[in-house]
Amino acid sequence: MFRFLKEQKIWDVYGVKVGGQPGIRPTVMIGSIFYEGSPLVEDEKKGKFNKERARELLEKEEELSKSTGNPRMIDVVGSTSEALVRYIDFVAEETDSPFLIDGATVEVRVEATKHVGETGLAERAIYNSISLHCKEEEVEVIKDAGIESAILLCYNPKKPTVEGRLESLDVILKMVKEAEIKKPLVDPCILDLPDPGPVAKTVYRIKKSYGLPTGCGAHNAVDQWRRRKKMDSRTYAITTAVANVFPIMMGADYALYGPIEKAEDMYTACSLANAYVAYSMKVDEGMPPESRDHPLYRIFKT
Numbered sequence: 001m002f003r004f005l006k007e008q009k010i011w012d013v014y015g016v017k018v019g020g021q022p023g024i025r026p027t028v029m030i031g032s033i034f035y036e037g038s039p040l041v042e043d044e045k046k047g048k049f050n051k052e053r054a055r056e057l058l059e060k061e062e063e064l065s066k067s068t069g070n071p072r073m074i075d076v077v078g079s080t081s082e083a084l085v086r087y088i089d090f091v092a093e094e095t096d097s098p099f100l101i102d103g104a105t106v107e108v109r110v111e112a113t114k115h116v117g118e119t120g121l122a123e124r125a126i127y128n129s130i131s132l133h134c135k136e137e138e139v140e141v142i143k144d145a146g147i148e149s150a151i152l153l154c155y156n157p158k159k160p161t162v163e164g165r166l167e168s169l170d171v172i173l174k175m176v177k178e179a180e181i182k183k184p185l186v187d188p189c190i191l192d193l194p195d196p197g198p199v200a201k202t203v204y205r206i207k208k209s210y211g212l213p214t215g216c217g218a219h220n221a222v223d224q225w226r227r228r229k230k231m232d233s234r235t236y237a238i239t240t241a242v243a244n245v246f247p248i249m250m251g252a253d254y255a256l257y258g259p260i261e262k263a264e265d266m267y268t269a270c271s272l273a274n275a276y277v278a279y280s281m282k283v284d285e286g287m288p289p290e291s292r293d294h295p296l297y298r299i300f301k302t
Contacts (some may be wrong), residue, residue: 001280003287005250006211011183013149014124015154018185019213023250023281026068026274026295028215029267030100031061031260034087038259047083050256051090058094061263068271069293073126075100075256081111081258088112092121096130100128100151117145119174129153129187130175132168142179149183152176154202160191165202169210185254186212190220200247207251215254218243223258241269248273271295 001022010019018028034041034049040057042048042187058074064074065285073297076091078098080083091099101116101293103109109127116125122128127142127183129151142150154165163190176184188202222228228236244257244266257266278296289296 001277001282002170004207006208008207008211008212009187011149011213013073013126013183015096016098018071018253020253020285023274023278023280023296024287024290026070026278026289027044027193027248027252027264027270028073028254029065029070029270030073030075030215030254030256031263031266032058032077032102032256032258033091033260034083035075035077035167035259036079036104038260039134044083047078047080047086049090050086053244054300055094057131057172057263061196061260061267062095062097064241064263064267068267069291069295069298070267070271070274073100075102075128077102077104079104080110080281081108081272084108084112085115086256088121089119090118092124098124098126100126100150101147102128106135110137110220113138113141113145113147116147119294122146124149126150126185127181130172130179130181131155134172134175138174143183145224148181149185150176150179150181150225152184152187154187155189155191155239158163158192161203162198162202165189166205166209169206184212186210187216187256188214188215190217193221193224193277195197195221196243196246197260202252203247203252204250207253213253215252217258218247218248219256219258236245237265237277241265245273249277272284272299275299 040049062297127150131153154168156164156168274295
């Protein structure tokens with residue numbers, strides 16, 4: 001593995017630390033709940049859902065987080081503002097974890113962000129996301145709500161290369177200042193099926209040049225495959241695990257790993273990758289994990 005010469009920023013988002021040199025702390029796992037097509041959702045417009053099953057999934061993921069040592073955040077997705085507000089309130093009540101405001105449209109995110117600010121949840125919230133296409137209204141609402149953390153999505157379809165993603169980041173960072181975001185989390189953005197490769201390289205480049213906490217939703221590459229619908233559950237789990245692990249080997253600080261229903265498979269794969277990276281850093285760089293709660297010690301009991 002490798003040590004970055006650039007100082008690596010470490011953010012504390014409601015008790016969850018993200019960022020730093022590879023291997024020092026485990027990947028923050030971010031599972032999505034109430035996403036489009038989720039079996040939990042009974043009415044996607046009004047936000048009606050199976051509360052008992054949702055509670056079970058959140059509790060199961062919390063157990064996985066404790067057993068592996070990987071911290072968690074929760075990506076709360078909604079197709080309408082009414083639904084997203086209801087989902088956010090539920091997650092905030094049922095957990096102590098930071099959560100992402102992930103609405104289907106700008107309007108949905110804006111209304112949910114206002115709600116978060118009005119209900120005192122801003123310190124737990126991460127706006128998902130600020131991109132080149134972010135509107136002034138979004139910037140103002142984020143600022144007014146007092147939200148200090150956001151995903152910076154390097155979405156650059158006109159130049160879907162490593163350099164194109166870096167160019168978009170430079171522009172987005174100016175928006176971040178306007179929104180008064182103090183804890184940016186960069187996402188190089190999956191655009192195409194084989195993108196976990198160049199995205200993982202972009203993760204490395206961003207950490208090398210900017211020192212900012214960086215990660216991605218590599219599972220999206222698998223979900224875009226036409227053959228995805230024909231995959232059995234075992235094949236899907238394996239391919240998604242490989243996609244999620246690849247950026248970790250290049251220094252990714254967080255993983256938007258996909259549906260929360262897949263938590264057990266993804267925590268297993270990513271925590272093992274964390275252990276391998278940490279052991280390499282400990283042996284070759286003299287940089288052991290900062291805590292005995294790291295997956296290295298949880299998995300191998302050293």
